[in-house]
Amino acid sequence: MSKNNDFIEKLRSSGLRPTKQRLKICEALFDRDHTFHFTINDLAKNISEELKERISLATVYNTVHAFKTKGYLKEISINSDKSYFDTNTTNHHHFFDEDTNELIDCNEEVIETPKIKKNILGKKINSVEVLVKVATDNQNQK
Amino acid sequence: MSKNNDFIEKLRSSGLRPTKQRLKICEALFDRDHTFHFTINDLAKNISEELKERISLATVYNTVHAFKTKGYLKEISINSDKSYFDTNTTNHHHFFDEDTNELIDCNEEVIETPKIKKNILGKKINSVEVLVKVATDNQNQK
DNA sequence: TTGTAATTTATAATAATTCTAAACTTTATG
DNA sequence: CATAAAGTTTAGAATTATTATAAATTACAA
Missing domain, CATH: 1.10.10.10 (Winged helix-like DNA-binding domain superfamily/Winged helix DNA-binding domain)
Incomplete structure (x- = not known):
């Protein structure tokens, strides 16, 4: 305890x-x-x-x-009918599988946090999040 | 017409x-x-x-x-009680002002789309979106 | 022209979230 | 240790975005 x-x-x-x-x-x-x-x-x-x-x-x-x-x-910034939370509070990013609605963590080695070249005047950057949406590759369908 | x-x-x-x-x-x-x-x-x-x-x-x-x-x-992938849509369907990113709940477009010159070094097996990448959350800088408060 | 499939519509149903106000707990202080 | 004030929990009601339903309407191919 x-x-x-x-x-x-x-x-x-x-x-x-x-x-x-x-x-x-x-x-x-x-x-x-x-x-x-x-x-x-x-x-x-x-x-x-x-x-x-x-x-x-x-x-x-x-x-x-x-x-x-x-x-x-x-x-987590994902548009859904409910809110999702993450116990991982470090800087990291997500894959979102549109087939299964599954959200997968991914670290800096897989997606590098992009540089923000210009910020909004008078504001502080609180977070930079990348969301990669993926789905089954259906390239050989009509 | x-x-x-x-x-x-x-x-x-x-x-x-x-x-x-x-x-x-x-x-x-x-x-x-x-x-x-x-x-x-x-x-x-x-x-x-x-x-x-x-x-x-x-x-x-x-x-x-x-x-x-x-x-x-x-x-738009933003967590909110309602869904937001964008008539800009090109690849671009967003600033979100947490003070005003305002969403601001920003193009590739301001935020470069990050490279995805590894993808989920058997899936196709549909989109890569960056969300930058900003707020008033309160560094001189207790 | 006419039948069928697509679309629109009002309304009901659903579900996540927030609000409310009363009951209960924690904690600082005498 | 007693107690009062502030913080917290709670059940249930209220709110609100969205989806479902089913009947009426419309588009369009044959």
Whole structure:
């Protein structure tokens, strides 16, 4: 349970009270070997089915937004009926498979972050994201 | 009204019947000096208020999706409660101003399209889009 | 002209998300 | 330790974009 103390520290250091619910959500999101993508529904389902905890859907929404604001999560810029989040907050890019609607991470070795030669006056660049849409190659169809 | 015949030809050539409604939507979208971004609501409002035509909202949805499928429109990959479309179907990128929620086009001279060094096996790359998020620079705040 | 397939339409259904206000928790302070 | 204020959780209602439905209308090939 040393992870738990880390989460308590992390939350406190950003002005969020370490409640039972938030710690459970930290466990679901950050006590993992790999980063991953999720929707609010995925997360709520994981908490109730795997971690056997009852957390109100409103709290899951609130917490994910709080974590996003604090920079613990990134919202993925993909147009969809639902919002997707990423526990990988480092600079990276995505492939989107239009056949399966699957989103695949890819690092700087595969797609180099493009240089921005001119910025909007008076603004700071917060992120540069590349989205590559792919689909089955149907070149031999009518 | 030579534009109108062009639209009729364009629609027919892609297997879409040139109905009154579709031609009006073509006028709203393509009879312009510049490309632009819009939501379904923007478009429906423009048609009823500027072009003084009553087209059912369902038809606007249907038509925009048909036009997207035929490649006459692009859907912008931005996470939002509504979908944004772009009449600029050429390869280009976007700045997103997080202060104002404004989306600004930018061409290849400002952001060079990144090279994709490795692709997903058996898939074809359909598009490569860069999104640069910017906001007011608050570096001198606590 | 006429039958069929495509299209439009109003309206209902769906689903993600946000709002609300009351109950409960956390925490700082006396 | 008691307590009050501020923060948090919660169920359920409200909102809103979008999709589905099915009947009426329109386009067009034969």
